Structure formats: structure tokens, C-alpha cells
Amino acid sequence: PVTGRAADVLACAQTCFDAAMRLIRPGNSVSAVSGPLNAIAESSECTLVEGVMTHNMKQFVIDGNKCVLNRPSADQKVDDNFFGENEVYAIDIVVSTGEGKAKVLNEKETAVFKRALNVEYSLKLKASRA
DSSP: OOOTHHHHHHHHHHHHHHHHHHHOOTTOBTHHHHHHHHHHHHHTTOEEOTTOEEEEEBTTBSSOSOEEESSOBTTBOOOOOBOOTTOEEEOOOOEESSSSOOOOSOSOOOOOOOOOTTOOOOOSSHHHHO
């Protein structure tokens, strides 16, 4: 079992995730999500990490054009859109007990590989093409 500040951070992240799931509904605006998330984090004496976004997803595209900035700042802005029906979102919630700024501990980078949609692959096997 986790206790202390670590338990507070985990509970805050879970509560923020639950709130984001309820707020990302057809008809709601993108700007209406960040306010309640920040209020939940402040009530838990935690901070949302800057630069973390929730993106919509499409087939073969993991970071679509609609995004929600969890913690808005002066140098980062997103367009205010409305959530539509049958849209899929990858909800990213990162909570900190500190200032909410990410720091690099290790210079090794993590790579996320995604398919290039503008490239045609000539695959030999019929099963591979399918």
C-alpha cells in the first residue's frame, strides 16, 4: 500500500482522469476541461505538469489536430473546439507535488514509432498487405 504524498498524487491523478472522462463529451468545449482539472489538483495540493496534452486519435494517427491542454500557460495555446460524437481521445494526466515542470533525469530518449501515412509500402505477401 502507498501512503503519504505519493498516495495523494495517485488519488489526485485518478480523480483528474475521472473528471476528464466526464468532461470530454459531445457538445462540451475544449477550454472547459482544464479549469476543473487544475481545481482538483490544487485541492489535493498537487500540480498538473506543464506541456501535457490530451489528443484526439484517428485511424493510424495517434496525435490528431484537436487537443486539450491540461495546464494552460502563456506560451502554449490551443484552438477552442467542441467535442464531437464518435471521437476518440487519449487522456494524458501527469501530476506532480512540485512546481509542475518536467526535468530530464536521463539523456536517453524514448521513441514512439508511427506509420507515415504519405508513404506507400510495397509488401510482398497478401496477408501483409491486408
